Amino acid sequence: MTVRIVVAAALALAIAGAVAAQAPSPAGTRGFSLSGDPVQGGAQIGTAPAGAVAVKLGDQPVPVDADGRFLIAFDRDAAPTAELTARLADGTVVRKALTVAPRAWRLERVNAPLRPTRNSEAFLALRRPELERIAAARAMVTDAQGWRQKFIWPRTGRISGLFGAQRIYQGQPGSYHGGVDIAGATGEPVVAPADGVVILAASDAPFTLEGHLLMIDHGHGLNSAFLHLSRIDVRMGDHVRQGQRIGAVGATGRATGPHLHWGMKWNDARIDPLLIAGPMPPG
Numbered sequence: 001m002t003v004r005i006v007v008a009a010a011l012a013l014a015i016a017g018a019v020a021a022q023a024p025s026p027a028g029t030r031g032f033s034l035s036g037d038p039v040q041g042g043a044q045i046g047t048a049p050a051g052a053v054a055v056k057l058g059d060q061p062v063p064v065d066a067d068g069r070f071l072i073a074f075d076r077d078a079a080p081t082a083e084l085t086a087r088l089a090d091g092t093v094v095r096k097a098l099t100v101a102p103r104a105w106r107l108e109r110v111n112a113p114l115r116p117t118r119n120s121e122a123f124l125a126l127r128r129p130e131l132e133r134i135a136a137a138r139a140m141v142t143d144a145q146g147w148r149q150k151f152i153w154p155r156t157g158r159i160s161g162l163f164g165a166q167r168i169y170q171g172q173p174g175s176y177h178g179g180v181d182i183a184g185a186t187g188e189p190v191v192a193p194a195d196g197v198v199i200l201a202a203s204d205a206p207f208t209l210e211g212h213l214l215m216i217d218h219g220h221g222l223n224s225a226f227l228h229l230s231r232i233d234v235r236m237g238d239h240v241r242q243g244q245r246i247g248a249v250g251a252t253g254r255a256t257g258p259h260l261h262w263g264m265k266w267n268d269a270r271i272d273p274l275l276i277a278g279p280m281p282p283g
């Protein structure tokens with residue numbers, strides 16, 4: 001066996017190009033096939049082994065479409081290792097160990113104490129139903145297929161806040177920034193980064209923190225949230241297409257000035273839109 005591998009390796013050096021061009025894709029056959037490498041805050045599209053009846057990432061069930069395609073993603077603070085498993089109809093379990101690359105998050109050390117947020121009863125009375133609406137929106141399962149697409153930016157502009165950035169107050173970490181901020185002026189258009197279904201549209205009463213909040217489900221547990229909008233142009237339940245205008249930049253809710261905050265989640269994992277949409281195209 002060892003000898004054969006050595007010979008194969010030597011041959012591979014000589015004919016690597018030809019092999020790469022001719023080798024049939026293992027997708028949908030015996031093992032998993034995945035796009036790219038696992039990284040904190042990133043997502044991967046994969047193909048399950050043929051005959052898989054259940055796929056899981058760790059303990060988490062992963063839905064698989066009829067063509068074997070699925071989506072997985074890794075939280076900002078995902079552990080360095082993960083395991084993908086597929087149970088086949090005959091009971092066999094196919095395993096794939098994943099090494100999740102860490103990211104260097106932007107940390108800012110502040111020489112001031114971390115002040116606990118003291119929320120008034122009046123604030124909490126407003127906030128509880130808002131959090132319930134957000135949780136209910138995230139729990140919705142739609143037929144959206146946007147998760148399969150190459151995402152685009154909902155607007156082109158200067159990135160004014162990075163996902164994952166965090167202040168450390170005299171050694172005590174504050175909460176990290178859960179999305180990417182894109183600078184803009186009130187009224188500038190925001191478009192759908194991928195196909196989806198509107199699962200929350202706070203068009204009438206702005207939320208206390210998020211303001212006019214719009215959430216779009218892209219299917220398979222992947223969703224986008226757009227915060228601080230000045231206007232929302234779509235309604236709950238609407239199917240939106242990639243590139244379609246969905247609202248406008250604003251400064252509603254808790255915002256120091258007009259900008260678009262774009263947050264993304266895959267189930268409970270907070271992920272980085274920059275990894276999903278790729279580098280910002282030149283304005």
Ligand SMILES: [Zn+2]
Nearest residue numbers: 161180181261
């Ligand atoms: Zn933000």
